Amino acid sequence: xxxxxxxxxxxxxxxxxxxxxxxxxxxxxxxxxxxxxxxxxxxxxxxxxxxxxxxxxxxxxxxxxxxxxxxxxxxxxxxxxxxxxxxxxxxxxxxxxxxxxxxxxxxxxxxxxxxxxxxxxxxxxxxxxxxxxxxxxxxxxxxxxxxxxxxxxxxxxxxxxxxxxxxxxxxxxxxxxxxx
Numbered sequence: 001x002x003x004x005x006x007x008x009x010x011x012x013x014x015x016x017x018x019x020x021x022x023x024x025x026x027x028x029x030x031x032x033x034x035x036x037x038x039x040x041x042x043x044x045x046x047x048x049x050x051x052x053x054x055x056x057x058x059x060x061x062x063x064x065x066x067x068x069x070x071x072x073x074x075x076x077x078x079x080x081x082x083x084x085x086x087x088x089x090x091x092x093x094x095x096x097x098x099x100x101x102x103x104x105x106x107x108x109x110x111x112x113x114x115x116x117x118x119x120x121x122x123x124x125x126x127x128x129x130x131x132x133x134x135x136x137x138x139x140x141x142x143x144x145x146x147x148x149x150x151x152x153x154x155x156x157x158x159x160x161x162x163x164x165x166x167x168x169x170x171x172x173x174x175x176x177x178x179x180x
Contacts, residue, residue, distance in 0.1 A: 009055050010062035018062065023051045026068075046075050092130025092178075093117045095137035095158070107141055107154070111161060118165050122175075129166065131179045134158065 008020045026047055050072045054063045098117060102110040121129050135147075138155045142148070159179055166177050 007055075009051060009060070011068065012062055012064045014065065023048045026051060043076070047072055050075055092132055093121060094133050095131050095179075096133035096140065099137040099140040102141070110141060114158070114161065115165055118162065118169075122169060126175060128176045128178055129162075131162065131177075134179055 007022045010018050010020050012018050050068060053071065054060045054068065095114075098113050099110060102113055117131075118129065134155060138151050138158065139145070139147070142151050142154055144151050162177060162179060166175060
């Protein structure tokens with residue numbers, strides 16, 4: 001008999017077949033309106049958490065596909081994401097796009113555009129203000145090929161600018177700022 005890997009669980013199929021899988025091998029496919037509501041990365045992390053639960057917290061070496069599916073469904077329902085909240089979580093502003101539109105080395109144009117982008121997001125009264133592409137944005141604005149101390153300084157300035165804008169805007173009082 002072959003020993004089961006320390007990071008694997010044996011999944012028992014309804015057909016009676018058993019398949020050893022690691023967390024990275026487990027794929028979850030959502031159908032219908034649920035697929036539009038949930039970010040694939042979010043679902044992947046939830047799946048990993050359910051895998052960990054069965055493997056480490058319950059100490060099981062095997063689980064039926066049905067048990068795993070029910071546990072994952074329970075976790076996803078626990079977040080109680082409404083369709084509008086899910087849309088707000090998945091949408092956001094692309095800092096790379098703002099940097100390209102501002103031009104290389106044009107921080108002077110970038111920050112007012114960033115403030116306008118933040119105001120545009122706030123018009124929809126989101127729970128999460130989301131900005132993505134910070135690293136690429138910084139490298140574009142500095143004209144750097146590799147990360148440098150100047151890049152880190154600009155990175156910190158952009159994050160601090162966004163924080164200050166959120167703090168000073170009354171409508172953003174109950175928002176979360178996510179910059180990645």
